[in-house]
Amino acid sequence: MAETFRALRAAVPASLPYYLFSIVLLAGFIETFEVWQALNARLGGAYAGRVPLAVLLLLLLLLGGWGIARKRRGETIRPLPLGAGMVLAVAALALTDPAFPAKRIHVAEYILIALVVRKGLGFHVAGRALTVFTTVVTLLLGVHDELAQGLHPDRTFGLGDVAVNGVSGLAGSLIAAGLRLFEPGAPSREAQPTAIPLAAFFVGGGAVLLLASLPWFRDSAIPWWTMTPLLAGGFAWFLQAGGGHGGAGHPLPVSIWLALLTAVYPVIANGTSLVFH
Amino acid sequence: MARRWFFTSLFAALTLATAVVALVRLAEPAGPNLIVLTVEGARREAFSAETTPNLWRAARSGTRFGRHRAVSAWTGPNVIAVLTGISPFDQGVHTRGNSVPRSWRLPLEDLADWGWRVAGLQSFMQMDLFRDLGLTVEPGADPFQWMARRAAERRPFVLWYHYVGTHLPYAPAPPFRPALETILPRGDAAARRRIDAVMTMPAIPAGTVSFQPQDRPAVEALYRGGFKEFDAWFAGLWDFLALSGLRDHTIVVLTADHGEELLERGNVGHASTTRSAHLYEEIVRTPLVLWVPRRIRSDLPAQVDAVSDHLDIMPTVFALFGRKPSRRLPGTDLFALPPAKPWSAVTSRAGFAEPDPKNLRHFVYARLEYPWKLHLETVDGKAGPMRLFNLAADAGETRDLSAVRRDVANRLGDRLLPAILAMRPPAVRTPAAPLAADRPRWVFPAASGDYGYGDLSGRFRLQWTGKPDARYIVQYVAGEGVLRLEGEIEVRGTTKDFGVIDRRYWDTWIVPYRRFRIRVGVAGARDLWSEWLDLRAKS
Numbered sequence: 001m002a003e004t005f006r007a008l009r010a011a012v013p014a015s016l017p018y019y020l021f022s023i024v025l026l027a028g029f030i031e032t033f034e035v036w037q038a039l040n041a042r043l044g045g046a047y048a049g050r051v052p053l054a055v056l057l058l059l060l061l062l063l064g065g066w067g068i069a070r071k072r073r074g075e076t077i078r079p080l081p082l083g084a085g086m087v088l089a090v091a092a093l094a095l096t097d098p099a100f101p102a103k104r105i106h107v108a109e110y111i112l113i114a115l116v117v118r119k120g121l122g123f124h125v126a127g128r129a130l131t132v133f134t135t136v137v138t139l140l141l142g143v144h145d146e147l148a149q150g151l152h153p154d155r156t157f158g159l160g161d162v163a164v165n166g167v168s169g170l171a172g173s174l175i176a177a178g179l180r181l182f183e184p185g186a187p188s189r190e191a192q193p194t195a196i197p198l199a200a201f202f203v204g205g206g207a208v209l210l211l212a213s214l215p216w217f218r219d220s221a222i223p224w225w226t227m228t229p230l231l232a233g234g235f236a237w238f239l240q241a242g243g244g245h246g247g248a249g250h251p252l253p254v255s256i257w258l259a260l261l262t263a264v265y266p267v268i269a270n271g272t273s274l275v276f277h
Numbered sequence: 278m279a280r281r282w283f284f285t286s287l288f289a290a291l292t293l294a295t296a297v298v299a300l301v302r303l304a305e306p307a308g309p310n311l312i313v314l315t316v317e318g319a320r321r322e323a324f325s326a327e328t329t330p331n332l333w334r335a336a337r338s339g340t341r342f343g344r345h346r347a348v349s350a351w352t353g354p355n356v357i358a359v360l361t362g363i364s365p366f367d368q369g370v371h372t373r374g375n376s377v378p379r380s381w382r383l384p385l386e387d388l389a390d391w392g393w394r395v396a397g398l399q400s401f402m403q404m405d406l407f408r409d410l411g412l413t414v415e416p417g418a419d420p421f422q423w424m425a426r427r428a429a430e431r432r433p434f435v436l437w438y439h440y441v442g443t444h445l446p447y448a449p450a451p452p453f454r455p456a457l458e459t460i461l462p463r464g465d466a467a468a469r470r471r472i473d474a475v476m477t478m479p480a481i482p483a484g485t486v487s488f489q490p491q492d493r494p495a496v497e498a499l500y501r502g503g504f505k506e507f508d509a510w511f512a513g514l515w516d517f518l519a520l521s522g523l524r525d526h527t528i529v530v531l532t533a534d535h536g537e538e539l540l541e542r543g544n545v546g547h548a549s550t551t552r553s554a555h556l557y558e559e560i561v562r563t564p565l566v567l568w569v570p571r572r573i574r575s576d577l578p579a580q581v582d583a584v585s586d587h588l589d590i591m592p593t594v595f596a597l598f599g600r601k602p603s604r605r606l607p608g609t610d611l612f613a614l615p616p617a618k619p620w621s622a623v624t625s626r627a628g629f630a631e632p633d634p635k636n637l638r639h640f641v642y643a644r645l646e647y648p649w650k651l652h653l654e655t656v657d658g659k660a661g662p663m664r665l666f667n668l669a670a671d672a673g674e675t676r677d678l679s680a681v682r683r684d685v686a687n688r689l690g691d692r693l694l695p696a697i698l699a700m701r702p703p704a705v706r707t708p709a710a711p712l713a714a715d716r717p718r719w720v721f722p723a724a725s726g727d728y729g730y731g732d733l734s735g736r737f738r739l740q741w742t743g744k745p746d747a748r749y750i751v752q753y754v755a756g757e758g759v760l761r762l763e764g765e766i767e768v769r770g771t772t773k774d775f776g777v778i779d780r781r782y783w784d785t786w787i788v789p790y791r792r793f794r795i796r797v798g799v800a801g802a803r804d805l806w807s808e809w810l811d812l813r814a815k816s
Contacts, residue, residue: 216426223430225299228292235288238281 018120022113026145029109036102049101056108067179082178088171095164107168114138114172122182124250131177133251138169140258147265150276199236206230207259222266234260308433310527317444319533321562323504331512336566340577345565346586350548351628352534353406362591362606365623369701372631373764376408384591384602385411395435400776416776421517428521446477449502460495479789483544483553485759493540525570533563548628556622556643557674583614620645644693651689716805717741717797725811730783737775741797745770748800756790787814
């Protein structure tokens, strides 16, 4: 039994549990609206609106405290990205829709998700690439969050919320980089990315076009052409990079697949009775 | 290698498929759109070159119907008549909580089946009154953005929008508000109080305010102020339709649900607000303007003066679409009206605000065979005296000629009687036998208390514990004193979402009622009720 377990463990990439955990966090966060409603009923709108701020403050204090503790232990931290991350966290708050104070919780949520994603990616890349791809993957998870909410009967998709999620993910990524989190020296780490294939940008562009077109088709059938650029990007990716790393390391195909999977939501909206809000 | 070529081929095929579908859709001609714009309480004189100059100018490119009438005295049955072509005698809708039979196949459902997206965008459209009309309600959507999206996706649509800003209270925004100090008698505090009631109350039941004849100029000025404000909004809509290109592909129907009394009989409002309905001309004469793109019909007249009514609108739409509805509609194509068409109308005494929706006792009827107009009322099934007016000689309906022209009164009465006898009573929806269920408990709101607009996060919903497939009844008592209104709403599932409510709607129509008591119970079960919640609305 122990041998079987060890064999299984060896077969599963070390990063996979962290990727799965970040998806679980995502799903869990979608359901926090009921918590908000209960808070609203108990505390009233004005006080309930302060709870997300308090959660974010607590998180930043914990992370800041962690940084101070590391410094005291003689470990180095990078104050510039740490400070920039803290500032971006506040900036992300300013981006949230003031009519819906519950959405402020996205900032803390996505800082947390960025930490988990960085832990998973840290098995494969390091340095600046780790920070960049943590941001990209967290942003793409944020996109999936909003797209899933678009299909949820009680939620809506919002491009503004995607922006909040992205900025928060960047904040979390920079804070983690500043604190040097999850950066053990790893001689077995894969080569640092050397080049990003052009096709990856086509995929990214296709995803952006799909997202930008969605608000026009709220509550209606989403035209199939909105997916054409993204699918064409996928074709180009597999033609050029062959589905491998393309010289850009493990995180790139992870990002590519996350981007390509955004096409699933319009298919679900068109093919089922679910309406995209 | 195999995996690479599998995914490459897959994505190539998907790309090609979506591109082909897009091209095919692009080549398809889109059907004409339809916008039905109903303006709350717009009597015939509400639209004029002086009060609504933008609308008046726009109407030159359409067809005006100078003798159009509503078919009831309050919003529900009139709007249903506009959207379905079915008479209020046949609808079974006489007060709140009523709706047309679910089994009926209606014109809007035909259009939806044929590919039109049929929608209403306002939260109140989720009321029972407008259920089962074939309308998909998308509460809170901005009409301009909604139409822009439809234009982009090239799918024909039908949109019903009801402009509500002209309802009581008459409180136009400051740029449109009249200078009352120049209209009201100086130092007359009582007059000021009466006018304040008109500016603050969503309903003024008959007898609660002792209006005087000298109040009329101020009341009319406030009423017109609301329509000046509407005209400014309409100008935006008209420009939008032109700029978006929708005007070339959209039939626009502009009318009112009903007219409005401005002290002709001593009251201000209509059936649901005075709770003393009548069917005099100030209530039933409504404007109607139709704009039809030239590519559909280029031979339409600028003015039609034959008698028409709300039942004629949907047959006209279908004729313009070149389609036939699956249900036979009694109305006539507005562009093929006979020279002398009779007209009939019916209303319950208090419209939406009937004190006991399950026990409607008092109905008001009217029939017009121009120039003769007959009024009749029944209480508990017994007919009261008839009143007969000659509209050609007495447009104000002040001289009752029923005694001197008994022959005419009897003739019109004989023709009205079959419709009265055959009138569909309100549909009694028998709830299904209750599922084994517990007493529901409130989730949101969780407790009694004060609730402001900000506390709702822009969305008004009720939620309780229970089964998602069970039926529940929400009982409500809104307001107190003269504004008291009570009723029931049937809901499937454990949530009643009224959608997004804008700030003005909240301040105008919710806050004045102040107090709302609500409880929810299992439909069909007598003793499975939640506690009463006592909610107070504040700005």
